[in-house]
Amino acid sequence: MNVALAISNKDLPLGDLFAAARSRLPGTGVVAEARQAAFDDFASRGLPHRRIEEWKYTDLRVLLRNVAPLAGAPDKAALRRAAVTVKALAIRGTRKLVLVDGVFAAELSDADASTAGIRVQTLRETLEAGNATADLLRTAVASDAMISLNAAMATDGVVIEIAENTAPPKPLHIVHIATGSGTSAFTRSLVKIGRGARVSLVESFAGAADAQSYQAHDSVVVSIGDHAEVQHVRIMEDAGDAANISTAVFTVGAHARLNTFNLTNGGLVSRYQAFIAIAGEHASVTTNGVNLLNGRQHADTTLTMDHAVPNCASREVFRAVVDERGHSVFQGRINVRQVAQKTDAKMMTRALLLSDEAEADNKPELEIFADDVTCGHGATTGALDESLLFYLRARGLSEKAAQALLIQAFVGEAIESIVDDNLRELAIAAASRWLEARG
Amino acid sequence: MSLLEVKNLQVRVDDREILHGLSLTVNPGEVHAIMGPNGSGKSTLSHVIAGKPGYEVTGGEILFKGEDLLEMSPDARAAKGVFLAFQYPVEIPGVATMTFLRTALNAQRKARGESEFSTPDFLKKVRSVAASLNIPQDMLRRGVNVGFSGGEKKRNEVLQMALFEPSLCILDEMDSGLDIDALRIAADGVNALRTPDRAMVVITHYQRLLNYIVPDFVHVMSKGRVVKSGNKELALELEASGYAQFEDQAA
Numbered sequence: 001m002n003v004a005l006a007i008s009n010k011d012l013p014l015g016d017l018f019a020a021a022r023s024r025l026p027g028t029g030v031v032a033e034a035r036q037a038a039f040d041d042f043a044s045r046g047l048p049h050r051r052i053e054e055w056k057y058t059d060l061r062v063l064l065r066n067v068a069p070l071a072g073a074p075d076k077a078a079l080r081r082a083a084v085t086v087k088a089l090a091i092r093g094t095r096k097l098v099l100v101d102g103v104f105a106a107e108l109s110d111a112d113a114s115t116a117g118i119r120v121q122t123l124r125e126t127l128e129a130g131n132a133t134a135d136l137l138r139t140a141v142a143s144d145a146m147i148s149l150n151a152a153m154a155t156d157g158v159v160i161e162i163a164e165n166t167a168p169p170k171p172l173h174i175v176h177i178a179t180g181s182g183t184s185a186f187t188r189s190l191v192k193i194g195r196g197a198r199v200s201l202v203e204s205f206a207g208a209a210d211a212q213s214y215q216a217h218d219s220v221v222v223s224i225g226d227h228a229e230v231q232h233v234r235i236m237e238d239a240g241d242a243a244n245i246s247t248a249v250f251t252v253g254a255h256a257r258l259n260t261f262n263l264t265n266g267g268l269v270s271r272y273q274a275f276i277a278i279a280g281e282h283a284s285v286t287t288n289g290v291n292l293l294n295g296r297q298h299a300d301t302t303l304t305m306d307h308a309v310p311n312c313a314s315r316e317v318f319r320a321v322v323d324e325r326g327h328s329v330f331q332g333r334i335n336v337r338q339v340a341q342k343t344d345a346k347m348m349t350r351a352l353l354l355s356d357e358a359e360a361d362n363k364p365e366l367e368i369f370a371d372d373v374t375c376g377h378g379a380t381t382g383a384l385d386e387s388l389l390f391y392l393r394a395r396g397l398s399e400k401a402a403q404a405l406l407i408q409a410f411v412g413e414a415i416e417s418i419v420d421d422n423l424r425e426l427a428i429a430a431a432s433r434w435l436e437a438r439g
Numbered sequence: 440m441s442l443l444e445v446k447n448l449q450v451r452v453d454d455r456e457i458l459h460g461l462s463l464t465v466n467p468g469e470v471h472a473i474m475g476p477n478g479s480g481k482s483t484l485s486h487v488i489a490g491k492p493g494y495e496v497t498g499g500e501i502l503f504k505g506e507d508l509l510e511m512s513p514d515a516r517a518a519k520g521v522f523l524a525f526q527y528p529v530e531i532p533g534v535a536t537m538t539f540l541r542t543a544l545n546a547q548r549k550a551r552g553e554s555e556f557s558t559p560d561f562l563k564k565v566r567s568v569a570a571s572l573n574i575p576q577d578m579l580r581r582g583v584n585v586g587f588s589g590g591e592k593k594r595n596e597v598l599q600m601a602l603f604e605p606s607l608c609i610l611d612e613m614d615s616g617l618d619i620d621a622l623r624i625a626a627d628g629v630n631a632l633r634t635p636d637r638a639m640v641v642i643t644h645y646q647r648l649l650n651y652i653v654p655d656f657v658h659v660m661s662k663g664r665v666v667k668s669g670n671k672e673l674a675l676e677l678e679a680s681g682y683a684q685f686e687d688q689a690a
Binding site for chain 2: 385386387388390391392393394395396397398399401402405406408409410412413
């Protein structure tokens with residue numbers, strides 16, 4: 001047995017974390033009980049480590065070591081710094097809902113409360129209203145220590161309800177900004193999308209200037225009604241020494257369409273795990289992602305696609321570009337249950353290694369119990385094609401410019417699935433920022 | 440001053456010497472044909488002039504406009520006016536031809552300290568050149584060379600040559616994989632670019648291409664050297680007698 005695994009929970013002051021935060025966590029009664037139960041679950045499991053199969057490549061006991069204490073509520077100065085960061089992200093055309101250090105910041109958010117059929121509340125006010133049930137802190141779709149930790153510690157988030165057949169004029173945009181250093185923010189958002197609604201949902205993560213070594217712990221739970229169409233774009237550009245541990249849970253109804261995209265280019269240690277439960281027939285899901293890494297960044301994207309009903313289609317396209325000593329992890333799991341006949345599920349993951357020390361782990365997993373399905377997966381890892389690079393250089397592009405053009409094309413295959421022009425631009429801009437930073 | 444001076448060039452690839460002291464002088468406005476059997480080092484010469492990695496120059500020098508070309512990166516050579524039309528132009532999925540052309544042209548102009556083209560000016564320029572080469576607009580929107588026929592790929596090379604306005608064009612086996620009609624279109628495009636300032640080095644295995652692009656000089660390469668030089672009549676002579684005589688000569 002490896003010594004590193006023998007670290008017991010008592011070496012980590014995990015209990016203190018919850019005790020110290022408790023007075024700041026909204027909700028009493030059943031909500032407080034649910035938090036306690038969730039924390040107990042986390043404390044009994046401890047941080048996930050490499051013996052937990054799903055966390056094999058992302059051993060948080062090594063990479064994260066500890067959960068940082070809860071960030072204080074942002075003061076005026078923090079909000080001003082956050083405002084600068086929001087501005088620098090140059091987000092246009094979305095309705096921003098800004099969370100600073102895990103607290104909803106009305107002054108940085110777009111009010112726009114009048115839109116019919118869309119109800120936006122904060123998690124805090126929902127939990128404090130008293131009529132909330134503890135269900136806001138639970139999900140049946142997925143369970144692990146970090147999901148439990150998030151449920152126990154969530155200070156705020158947004159709770160969005162979109163009525164049937166509603167199409168919000170602008171994408172709803174949850175913006176997470178960290179201003180603290182050495183502290184954690186815990187956020188949890190819930191999005192309920194009614195039958196036939198057409199919605200674009202965006203999530204951005206970034207740190208204010210000087211925010212260092214912070215941790216962002218987020219969950220978003222999205223339930224998609226029958227015949228609804230949802231475009232989800234998530235862009236994680238946290239500080240280069242920050243950690244981001246996020247879970248997304250999607251439940252997809254019949255005839256619904258979900259198109260979800262994640263881009264990670266920030267953070268020193270990150271995990272984005274998306275659990276997609278296809279619960280209604282004739283649904284279709286596209287899940288694409290891009291990791292752009294350098295330095296010593298470790299980014300883990302883990303997707304679980306659960307085909308629980310027949311006649312659904314899913315597509316996953318993932319691209320990793322890893323430079324210097326970066327480490328990209330992609331785990332894609334497709335479950336096809338016995339009843340889920342006529343499932344059409346495909347997954348393709350490709351990694352581009354730009355240095356000899358860069359690392360990419362690709363783990364596609366197909367677990368198929370139905371016998372009349374079309375399923376497939378592929379994975380490749382390689383360097384930039386020298387013959388393409390020379391062609392571009394012979395046409396006058398510098399080495400970096402030639403690489404940038406080929407990298408853009410490589411990740412473009414994942415980005416181009418974003419239908420909305422503005423949202424696709426957001427993703428392209430985030431990729432461009434990474435490329436420009438390379439010089 | 441000569442445009443290109445290759446002096447006693449010796450080149451190795453993986454410990455094998457490919458060029459054993461090759462010399463060639465090209466002046467502005469001249470068209471030189473380099474002929475020779477497979478493996479004589481024709482393509483190696485074109486790659487070394489363009490700066491392709493993987494070749495080790497162990498002796499000699501290449502001067503371009505009097506400057507040491509071997510000291511320059513491939514992109515610096517392109518900006519200085521060296522253009523290699525590839526024997527097998529690569530396909531670059533995901534990079535639209537138009538984006539590629541604009542990025543490359545502006546990179547060259549920037550390297551020369553010239554202003555970048557504005558989008559309307561650029562579009563106008565590309566459209567007029569493309570029309571003259573029978574290149575349809577939808578080809579420009581597709582990925583670079585993706586799904587192009589052999590003839591379309593070569594025309595795309597000529598399009599770039601016309602856009603970038605290099606002072607030295609090296610055409611590496613431009614005729615390979617082309618039928619006679621495609622060859623004629625590409626050759627007409629090249630001929631339209633002949634100017635008193637611009638030189639061309641046409642590398643070919645067959646005399647056929649030289650019926651369309653008529654050279655001022657013909658050089659025969661064998662085993663890594665130029666073994667005979669002459670005028671265009673030499674190409675016809677070769678067509679009749681083959682390369683065997685020169686292989687004996689080189690040995």
